[in-house]
Amino acid sequence: MNFDFAQSHFALFELPTSFALDRARLDARYKALQTEYHPDRYASHDDATRRLSLQIATRVNEAYQTLKSPLARGRYLLTLAGVDTEEETNTAMPMDFLMAQMEWREAIGDTKASRSVDALEALNRDLAQETDALTQELGALIDDDRDYPAAAMAVRKLRFLEKLHEEIGDAIEAVLF
Amino acid sequence: MALLQISEPGLSAAPHQHRLAVGIDLGTTNSLVATVRSGSAACLPDDDGRTLLPSVVHYGADQTVTVGHAAQKRQNQDPANTIVSVKRFMGRGLTDVADAATPYRFVDEPGMLKLSTVAGIKSPVEVSADILKALRFRAEQSLGGDLVGAVITVPAYFDDAQRQATKDAARLAGLNVLRLLNEPTAAAIAYGLDNASEGTYVVYDLGGGTFDVSILELTRGVFEVRATSGDSKLGGDDFDHRLYCWILEAAGLSQLNDRDARLLLTKARQAKEALTDHATTQVTAKLSDDSVIDVELTAEIFQQITDHLVQKTITPVRRALRDARLTADDIKGVVLVGGATRMPHVRRAVAQLFGKPPLTNLDPDKVVALGAAMQANVLAGNKGDDDWLLLDVIPLSLGLETMGGLVEKVIPRNSTIPTARAQEFTTFKDGQTAMAIHVLQGERELVTDCRSLARFELRGIPAMVAGAARIRVTFQVDADGLLSVSAQEQSSGVQASIVVKPSYGLSDDEIGRMLSDSMAHAGDDLEARKLAEARVESKSIVNATLAALEQDGDLLNADERQAVDAALAAAQAANAGSNANLIRTAAEALNQASGDFAARRMDRAVSRGLAGHKVSDF
Ligand SMILES: Nc1ncnc2c1ncn2[C@@H]1O[C@H](COP(=O)(O)OP(=O)(O)OP(=O)(O)O)[C@@H](O)[C@H]1O
Ligand SMILES: [Mg+2]
Numbered sequence: 001m002n003f004d005f006a007q008s009h010f011a012l013f014e015l016p017t018s019f020a021l022d023r024a025r026l027d028a029r030y031k032a033l034q035t036e037y038h039p040d041r042y043a044s045h046d047d048a049t050r051r052l053s054l055q056i057a058t059r060v061n062e063a064y065q066t067l068k069s070p071l072a073r074g075r076y077l078l079t080l081a082g083v084d085t086e087e088e089t090n091t092a093m094p095m096d097f098l099m100a101q102m103e104w105r106e107a108i109g110d111t112k113a114s115r116s117v118d119a120l121e122a123l124n125r126d127l128a129q130e131t132d133a134l135t136q137e138l139g140a141l142i143d144d145d146r147d148y149p150a151a152a153m154a155v156r157k158l159r160f161l162e163k164l165h166e167e168i169g170d171a172i173e174a175v176l177f
Numbered sequence: 178m179a180l181l182q183i184s185e186p187g188l189s190a191a192p193h194q195h196r197l198a199v200g201i202d203l204g205t206t207n208s209l210v211a212t213v214r215s216g217s218a219a220c221l222p223d224d225d226g227r228t229l230l231p232s233v234v235h236y237g238a239d240q241t242v243t244v245g246h247a248a249q250k251r252q253n254q255d256p257a258n259t260i261v262s263v264k265r266f267m268g269r270g271l272t273d274v275a276d277a278a279t280p281y282r283f284v285d286e287p288g289m290l291k292l293s294t295v296a297g298i299k300s301p302v303e304v305s306a307d308i309l310k311a312l313r314f315r316a317e318q319s320l321g322g323d324l325v326g327a328v329i330t331v332p333a334y335f336d337d338a339q340r341q342a343t344k345d346a347a348r349l350a351g352l353n354v355l356r357l358l359n360e361p362t363a364a365a366i367a368y369g370l371d372n373a374s375e376g377t378y379v380v381y382d383l384g385g386g387t388f389d390v391s392i393l394e395l396t397r398g399v400f401e402v403r404a405t406s407g408d409s410k411l412g413g414d415d416f417d418h419r420l421y422c423w424i425l426e427a428a429g430l431s432q433l434n435d436r437d438a439r440l441l442l443t444k445a446r447q448a449k450e451a452l453t454d455h456a457t458t459q460v461t462a463k464l465s466d467d468s469v470i471d472v473e474l475t476a477e478i479f480q481q482i483t484d485h486l487v488q489k490t491i492t493p494v495r496r497a498l499r500d501a502r503l504t505a506d507d508i509k510g511v512v513l514v515g516g517a518t519r520m521p522h523v524r525r526a527v528a529q530l531f532g533k534p535p536l537t538n539l540d541p542d543k544v545v546a547l548g549a550a551m552q553a554n555v556l557a558g559n560k561g562d563d564d565w566l567l568l569d570v571i572p573l574s575l576g577l578e579t580m581g582g583l584v585e586k587v588i589p590r591n592s593t594i595p596t597a598r599a600q601e602f603t604t605f606k607d608g609q610t611a612m613a614i615h616v617l618q619g620e621r622e623l624v625t626d627c628r629s630l631a632r633f634e635l636r637g638i639p640a641m642v643a644g645a646a647r648i649r650v651t652f653q654v655d656a657d658g659l660l661s662v663s664a665q666e667q668s669s670g671v672q673a674s675i676v677v678k679p680s681y682g683l684s685d686d687e688i689g690r691m692l693s694d695s696m697a698h699a700g701d702d703l704e705a706r707k708l709a710e711a712r713v714e715s716k717s718i719v720n721a722t723l724a725a726l727e728q729d730g731d732l733l734n735a736d737e738r739q740a741v742d743a744a745l746a747a748a749q750a751a752n753a754g755s756n757a758n759l760i761r762t763a764a765e766a767l768n769q770a771s772g773d774f775a776a777r778r779m780d781r782a783v784s785r786g787l788a789g790h791k792v793s794d795f
Pocket of ligand 2: 202204205360384385515545
């Protein structure tokens, strides 16, 4: 079993190192890789081989999850370019973005209180639109402009939106289950 | 006896060295063992042709262990030493089962509960190992060789402690575990390969003690689990229990002794099963004080009083759909698995939710074992033409205890396995050389609402000022869904040692002790094997004699007949006992007694043969 743990996720998936992604190729390559390395292929091999296959399959899953998610993919591309996204440390966000965040939080709080799944789902759809727009912006910043500081800001913003999405999801589950 | 060890043609002498591997469905109520031979999977029957082994173990004061149907028969007389539904106790503590009415004497200690029997204190792991041993023995007898390994199925919704306990039980039973396989996934394999289906399927598995639901996407040769959910404390047993309560009420009774309770629970189960095919049934039972219970029950009432249990299965189905980002309309088919899905109101509820009748074309009792056998065959390296890949998920999120008794998720539920996640920690005191980490599993925010898996203590951290040490702890979940943890101090590269205290599991020491105990009992296993062989041999002589008497009984005069009958009765009586030597002796005596008879039958056969032919024919 030969595997290069040092190669990038893009190299592993034989994809160009870019934000734009051919999803069908990603999926096909994922299945091919797991077909080759999954621990089930090595169930009756020795311990060392089994451990290696476990490590490779784990890496393949991690790489797949990273490339599949736009936020994780953007963050990963920036890491490859040597740029820290400073998601935990840099809290200096533009004023208008912070205002918009506060509005979102209020809306979620109100809708939560109404316990209406439909209203929460509607909110989720609005959020998805905003997320899509920001994702496009991130793609252009990385692939076209190569403006990494701006891209890092977009990643931080997306992280905020993802947290909102999780909060709405939790609220929906709290009503449903 | 040589005659009985004839194996399937082409099996033992296969050209490519077929490696013997089995799939085992270790169920709450029933367990099965299956294997693939000549390309197709089949469940292996016992000597009486039964494939289901009741998951019941009886412990005798003389240390005898009885498993299956024979143990089930002791259930009503000796409930405290007859362990049923032990799967419910795997990886569980005493407080987890506090609400269940059981006749057992539990040992009060922290960690996994233990049962006190006349044969000593038993961990659920040991009881399960006894069931697995019986199946392993059955498989080795019928396949005529040692097994290279086994795939053992577990409910998809089993947490780490329950999985670990299952794997420990297999180890104790001397089985090499090729894989722990989720039950719904096993069922999907059995279905998917038979029907060459593509698309998204739901597997709804309601067994005796657990409820599982998985959503799988089948594409060419890949089974990808999209989401899984369930309730590891919900199954046919709960319907029995509800019905039991109803019967008590209808009969105006309150508290019963253990024996009566067991009897009535059995009656409740029979009534439940009868109502699957009948509109009414009569529940009659004679209690130990000679009073008689006799009530009529209709299917309508039964369905009414258990409807909340059916509804309880719908929530996890919806949750799984939501996690997979799908709606009921996206589902191409629903596969029903587990004996409890035979109940009409369960089928109706499922059909209503998905707007289509569920698939039931495979035997719901066997489908899990068959799928496990197919996977075992692949894992053992007996490659067929069509190979497949299974991508399963972790059913419940893994997290760590943080300040204030909160849980921070490290690996979210429904992540494809194998998976790993590293987390960095730091010291908060100068010179601190150890730190404690608490790992939990579950979806809730509070530590007290999640299941404690283990406490780790990291030791040997190099002394530094507070906050300088950076300890990277890696959580690895393997393809069986089992967690392991390792840690390293980043700046110095020192491998911190980890002391694991599993909250509900067995420590390595305990497993070691049990293993050596079972080595000590290896002699018993040998005895068990001798006994089984003697029984099989005796049974075949008895059967041959019975058939001969039927056909040619007229060859014997009254005295001779009496002698044969007496020897026959003696052999049968010996066979009912468990003394291998006695069984052999009685069988041999029967062989002797019928020796003359056999010779005369031979003469008759020859003369019959001659009568129909001219001498020139020979
Ligand atoms: N005809 C029937 N009608 C209703 N229930 C039935 C019928 N046949 C079997 N059952 C029930 O099915 C349950 C056993 O199912 P099964 O053998 O699938 O469970 P199991 O695999 O042992 O348990 P689990 O999968 O939960 O570990 C029992 O509760 C039994 O009463
Ligand atoms: Mg089952």
